[in-house]
């Protein structure tokens with residue numbers, strides 16, 4: 001009899017859709033879902049799961065306790081690039097490879113960053129709100145200071161798939177672009193600078209890093225204070241890298257003239273969160289990577305990896321250093 005791989009799907013998506021994506025991969029794949037979206041439901045579902053597609057929301061995060069509750073777990077596939085809702089270290093210790101969908105949404109996120117930068121330069125979100133409210137603030141917009149994007153010194157923090165794509169787009173628009181990342185790239189289209197130096201010379205700062213213990217709070221109050229007065233911030237990475245309270249304080253002090261935020265320390269953003277009320281902020285609900293094309297790329301990457309498991313072939317894009325040939329536990 002063909003052995004069955006039980007694949008636990010944790011994203012809060014329509015079950016019919018998820019079955020339709022994965023079940024055609026083979027009769028030996030059984031797609032299952034947690035009975036309830038809480039820790040008890042997660043642990044119960046993990047007891048006999050061989051494969052997991054993790055949750056992008058963090059609601060059913062695979063923390064160390066969840067990993068301990070999963071004795072058969074052999075492979076974790078994330079439905080995106082960030083792996084911050086998965087304890088990759090605990091999974092590595094348990095010999096479980098974790099793969100992401102590297103690069104699947106880089107173009108989508110980079111385009112969002114450029115669009116948000118244009119919007120900040122011209123106060124588009126503020127002006128839309130003002131006109132809808134019955135105003136006609138022609139002169140006020142000019143008084144607030146408008147900018148052409150090519151005049152802005154762009155600094156990109158993190159030069160992976162998103163950072164590199166954003167650098168190419170900003171460069172094509174004529175903006176001078178610099179970047180910082182742990183290992184400078186010989187093929188970069190932008191100029192490498194040390195982090196504090198980059199901040200001091202950036203009119204428009206774009207965050208494109210993963211959230212890890214080292215990057216949590218990396219762009220906090222002290223580093224935001226290095227930016228030129230009236231700088232702009234675009235965060236498409238993760239909220240914890242630039243803590244919400246520090247971003248708010250920098251907006252209040254005028255160090256930041258505006259911020260475009262797709263990600264927050266806690267998601268969904270609380271209904272009464274002060275960021276929602278700040279007039280110089282452009283907000284979106286963690287959808288920078290959410291284009292149809294990016295979703296197609298992501299689904300293809302996930303399906304290819306699950307198909308590889310079924311075929312006894314190595315998976316790709318393993319992020320935690322474990323052997324990519326998935327073995328039954």
Ligand SMILES: NC(=O)C1=CN([C@@H]2O[C@H](COP(=O)(O)OP(=O)(O)OC[C@H]3O[C@@H](n4cnc5c(N)ncnc54)[C@H](OP(=O)(O)O)[C@@H]3O)[C@@H](O)[C@H]2O)C=CC1
Pocket residue numbers: 080081082083102103105106109158159160161162163181182183184208209210211212214215236237238262263286287288289290
């Ligand atoms: N808002 C959204 O919808 C989306 C957000 N994201 C977020 O953006 C992040 C980046 O995505 P992507 O560019 O595709 O990822 P990549 O893995 O391609 O790039 C990550 C970059 O961050 C750098 N980096 C990694 N760890 C550290 C560290 N500890 N300190 C400094 N630099 C570090 C890497 O540099 P080096 O190689 O030098 O270490 C690399 O340049 C994701 O992890 C995710 O959190 C991603 C997709 C969609």
Ligand SMILES: O=C(O)C(=O)CO
Pocket residue numbers: 056079080081082083105286289
């Ligand atoms: O791919 C990611 O990490 C995302 O944040 C997309 O939701």
